[in-house]
Amino acid sequence: MTQKYRAAEKDELIWHDLDSMTLLYHRPSGITHMLADPAPAILEVMGGVPLSAIEIAERLAAGFDLESNIDTENIVLARLEELSGLGLVSRVPT
Amino acid sequence: MNDDLPSRPSVDKDQKNGLVTRRRALMMGAVTASAVVSIKPALAQTAGSVLNCEIPVPGNHAAGGYIAPDGKVVTADTPGAFPAAGRNFTGEEVRRAMNGRTLPGTSRDQSQAYVNYIRRLQSGQSGFTCYASLQMPR
Numbered sequence: 001m002t003q004k005y006r007a008a009e010k011d012e013l014i015w016h017d018l019d020s021m022t023l024l025y026h027r028p029s030g031i032t033h034m035l036a037d038p039a040p041a042i043l044e045v046m047g048g049v050p051l052s053a054i055e056i057a058e059r060l061a062a063g064f065d066l067e068s069n070i071d072t073e074n075i076v077l078a079r080l081e082e083l084s085g086l087g088l089v090s091r092v093p094t
Numbered sequence: 095m096n097d098d099l100p101s102r103p104s105v106d107k108d109q110k111n112g113l114v115t116r117r118r119a120l121m122m123g124a125v126t127a128s129a130v131v132s133i134k135p136a137l138a139q140t141a142g143s144v145l146n147c148e149i150p151v152p153g154n155h156a157a158g159g160y161i162a163p164d165g166k167v168v169t170a171d172t173p174g175a176f177p178a179a180g181r182n183f184t185g186e187e188v189r190r191a192m193n194g195r196t197l198p199g200t201s202r203d204q205s206q207a208y209v210n211y212i213r214r215l216q217s218g219q220s221g222f223t224c225y226a227s228l229q230m231p232r
Contacts, residue, residue, distance in 0.1 A: 037122070078126070
């Protein structure tokens, strides 16, 4: 079954937008993360529901102008694994 | 499916009447290009080995409480809640459980409830430093 991911809960995160970066404070860990595209957009479109990489890629394509000729799903998957390692995203048991 | 997308002021949804649609361009980068730099709090230097540090479930601040499936500490008579773990879990055991395995000596649902409890730990509570150290980028 396709792995799904869920973003950290809204009340666990404090966002602060900078010019080209986003600062994200994760309350449970006390760690501040500097996020570059596409990580903030991924967390944003995830909302509070479990989604697979391909579903997130579809949401990104619906809300943003994406470069053509890129493997969006695999890039999303790589970012999800990165965010998962930091506690900002969790794998939802299947 | 897109109805539940969060609203984005930067996205001009009005494509009627010949208006130019402006959507923010999103740089996806490459699969191998990391998108996050983390600022470690001072406790990163004081945290013990992730292999050996321990997390009680629940901690002293919630002694006697049961753990609901969502990780909240509830009273013992709460339906579906699990009793205290009876032993501390090591950082390594918790790390594995967060990656889909089960905490030793627990059922799948019980393990998930305990992991949810650990995710909710706040600074100052037993096990927080251990939990935080699990998330330090290495």
